[in-house]
Amino acid sequence: MKYILALFLTVSLAAMVRSQEYVGLAVKTNLLSLVAKRPSFSVEKTFKQRYGLEFSYATGKLNIGREYEYSGFLLRGKMYAYEIKKREITPFFGAYIGSLDKTIVSNNAYTHPTGFLSFGNVRNFKANSFRSGVNLGFVYIPGKRFLLETTTGFGYGKYFDVETFQGSYAPKGYFDFQLWLSVGYRF
Numbered sequence: 522m523k524y525i526l527a528l529f530l531t532v533s534l535a536a537m538v539r540s541q542e543y544v545g546l547a548v549k550t551n552l553l554s555l556v557a558k559r560p561s562f563s564v565e566k567t568f569k570q571r572y573g574l575e576f577s578y579a580t581g582k583l584n585i586g587r588e589y590e591y592s593g594f595l596l597r598g599k600m601y602a603y604e605i606k607k608r609e610i611t612p613f614f615g616a617y618i619g620s621l622d623k624t625i626v627s628n629n630a631y632t633h634p635t636g637f638l639s640f641g642n643v644r645n646f647k648a649n650s651f652r653s654g655v656n657l658g659f660v661y662i663p664g665k666r667f668l669l670e671t672t673t674g675f676g677y678g679k680y681f682d683v684e685t686f687q688g689s690y691a692p693k694g695y696f697d698f699q700l701w702l703s704v705g706y707r708f
Contacts, residue, residue: 545570545605547668549705557581557591563703565599570606573599573613587627595619595699597656597672607662617674618653621697646685652678652697666707674699 551561561579568574580592599615624647654676661669676697683691 546708547705548708549668549670549703551579551701551703553700553702554579554581557583561701563705565705567605570604571601573597573601573615575599577619587625590624591621593619593621593652597674599656599658601660605660605662607664610659610661612657612659614655614657616654617656617676618651621650621652621678623648623650646683646692648680648683648692650678650680650695652676654697656699658701662707668703668705668707670701670703670705672699672701672703674701 545565545567547563547565547567549563549565551563554561557580559579559581561577561581563575563577565573565575575595575597577595577597578593579595581590583589595617596619597615597617599613601611601613603611605611626645654674656672656674658670658672663669674697677694678697679694680692685691
């Protein structure tokens with residue numbers, strides 16, 4: 522399923538890039554992915570300096586109270602508040618869709634032998650998901666080629682193909698939150 526979605530998004534992006542006049546193409550990476558010890562990669566095509574279409578791939582592994590490993594694709598549509606100009610902060614908003622593969626292992630639950638007292642939870646599962654939502658952000662172009670961008674996304678993800686371990690329950694969905702602090706290069 523994820524390969525079909527990735528192929529569909531790639532073909533759609535390629536068709537849109539060829540069908541529009543050239544205004545800008547940017548390649549970016551999320552600096553916050555360094556916390557997850559793996560890179561992210563984004564390509565954005567802007568149209569008429571007011572609209573953008575961005576395709577991203579992110580992967581990572583975190584260990585903050587639980588082991589969390591993920592990888593996924595994202596397609597963001599952006600509408601800039603006004604025309605993008607150098608040395609000006611330009612706000613934008615838009616929507617996104619994507620897929621995310623997750624593996625979460627959390628064995629930090631404690632249950633008292635009487636069963637009346639427990640802390641933490643056990644969540645051991647591997648799943649694919651489809652997610653969508655809205656995004657808000659700002660872009661700043663300090664010079665001719667480089668750019669800085671911050672993006673926040675809020676949405677909902679629905680799991681499918683869930684595989685649980687050690688008798689834990691199968692989750693249905695999740696609140697999708699994204700925080701990106703990207704640097705990039707414009708062509």
